Amino acid sequence: MRPTPNLLHRYANPGQFLRLARTLLPWLTGGAIVFLVVGVIWGLFIAPADWQQGDTVRIMYVHVPMAWLASSCYLGLAICGVLSLVWRHPLADLAAIEIGPVGACAAALCLITGSLWGEPMWGTWWVWDARLTSMLVLFFLYLGHIALIRAFDEPARGQRAAAILALAGVIDLPIIKFSVQWWNTLHQPDSITLTGAPTMSMMMLWPLLICTIGFTLGVAAVIFTRLSAAIHESRARQMMARSRLDRRDSQAA
Amino acid sequence: MMHLPNHWPYIAASYALTLGCSLVLGVGAALRLRKSKARLAAVEGHARRRERSAS
Amino acid sequence: MTRKTRRLWIVIACLACVGSAAALTLRAFSSNIVFFMAPSQVKASPPSPDRTIRLGGMVMAGSLHRINENGTPVNAFQVTDGQAAVEVHYTGILPDLFREGQSVVALGTVQKDGGFTASEVLAKHDETYMPKEVADELKRTGKWDPRFGKAPDASSWDTMTAKKAGG
Known part of the structure; x- marks a missing residue:
């Protein structure tokens, strides 16, 4: 089968994305570095110690952004899943491949930093309460997605299966969010809610906010970079395949 | 004044892991983008040369 | 379509469907x-002594007794949820966050006399994050005694800084 002009048409959208990524990337990267430097220094050295936890409260400034990013990246995977299943958006499948490992890293870091906080504070590395368990489930959903999307020789089949997994797994997100309200858990309830005043001193809230923005910008920059690279790689592959076909045609002629 | 527990090894481990992972992901992505751009440029240049010699 | x-x-x-x-x-x-389980649940329907359960609640103010027996600390305290209280016995080192007024979760069994023998005690942190200076100031001015429960409404202290609290 010869590549048709249709193929170029398919790349119109990724082309647009590449232009967008080129404009946004310097801003995302610069913003991430500035916010993270400020946030980490503030969180580690300037923010006050908690009256009970002492300095161990500083783990929160990396733990909470990781939890937020693990959930948001999974939401991103689910949106990619809908775009892929319903609209067959070519960019969505590439994005799902690239978002998965980043989200899995965030989920793993959330679990590890939480464990590092729990050992000195609760007195245990791990308990099987609803919040911790549902977060672990999210990590395994990421691992399943990463494996599934690469499991088939024919990429389209793996992408379809992974999109379905991403959509089914989205049910875990509200469970994580509300687990601390619905059930008795060892994990504390959320300090920051949409409805009430935060039960946290402003002197701790500011570094937390800045760290969260910094890590979010950083993850956005990483995903944009990975996706741009993936588009370039797939274009190079397409050109190689086409040149091989051309050669075969010219040999046949 | 009450006793405040300090657990700097746990704090240091958390920050080192998180920032280290972020750095590895970021630098890895940037290197990958540079490599893929170079490869695409090479493939495109190759294709253009062949087209010119064919015509 | x-x-x-x-x-x-x-x-x-x-x-x-999945949802x-x-x-x-x-x-x-x-x-x-x-x-x-909360103490009132345990009191209302005591689980059999051979079943290991988790008991969660607040350590009642003034109920903690620590003695040292041959080098190992032996602790006794009451855990309450405001309606009922259960006497807990625990041999071992309590976690850093353990204090009167703190929420704890104890793993163990309910004895025939209604007491609770714990094999493990975990401190449960609440959602309040407060600088030490602010806590000291609230305690000094008598606005809050941590031994009797949760911190006052956050809006009354969340903009307090070390300088304001100290001065």
């Missing part, structure tokens, strides 16, 4: 998901 809208509806239907299945499962298992 175009193929795209049909696919969209299939996706929505599948999501609804309701999960909701029903969680409802059915909700008593198992509960990490701990």
Whole structure:
């Protein structure tokens, strides 16, 4: 089968994305570095110690952004899943491949930093309460997605299966969010809610906010970079395949 | 004044892991983008040369 | 109906199915998901002494007694949820966050006399994050005694700084 002009048409959208990524990337990267430097220094050295936890409260400034990013990246995977299943958006499948490992890293870091906080504070590395368990489930959903999307020789089949997994797994997100309200858990309830005043001193809230923005910008920059690279790689592959076909045609002629 | 527990090894481990992972992901992505751009440029240049010699 | 809208509806239907299945499962298992029992639940329907349960609640102010027996600390304290209190016995080192007024979760068994023998005690942190200076100031001015429960409404202290609290 010869590549048709249709193929170029398919790349119109990724082309647009590449232009967008080129404009946004310097801003995302610069913003991430500035916010993270400020946030980490503030969180580690300037923010006050908690009256009970002492300095161990500083783990929160990396733990909470990781939890937020693990959930948001999974939401991103689910949106990619809908775009892929319903609209067959070519960019969505590439994005799902690239978002998965980043989200899995965030989920793993959330679990590890939480464990590092729990050992000195609760007195245990791990308990099987609803919040911790549902977060672990999210990590395994990421691992399943990463494996599934690469499991088939024919990429389209793996992408379809992974999109379905991403959509089914989205049910875990509200469970994580509300687990601390619905059930008795060892994990504390959320300090920051949409409805009430935060039960946290402003002197701790500011570094937390800045760290969260910094890590979010950083993850956005990483995903944009990975996706741009993936588009370039797939274009190079397409050109190689086409040149091989051309050669075969010219040999046949 | 009450006793405040300090657990700097746990704090240091958390920050080192998180920032280290972020750095590895970021630098890895940037290197990958540079490599893929170079490869695409090479493939495109190759294709253009062949087209010119064919015509 | 175009193929795209049909696919969209299939996706929505599948999501609804998975969602309701999960909701029903969680409802059915909700008593198992509960990490701990409250003292009033334990008092109302005491579990058999051979069943290990988790007991959660607040350490009652003035109820903690620590003695040292051959080098190992032996602790006795009451855990309450405001309605009932259970006497807990625990041999071992309590976690850093343990204090009167703190929420704790104890793993162990209910004895025949209604007491609770714990094999493990975990401190449960609450959602309040307060600088030490602010806490000291609230305690000094008598606005809050941590031994009797949760911190006052956050809006009354969340903008207090070390300088304001100290001065």
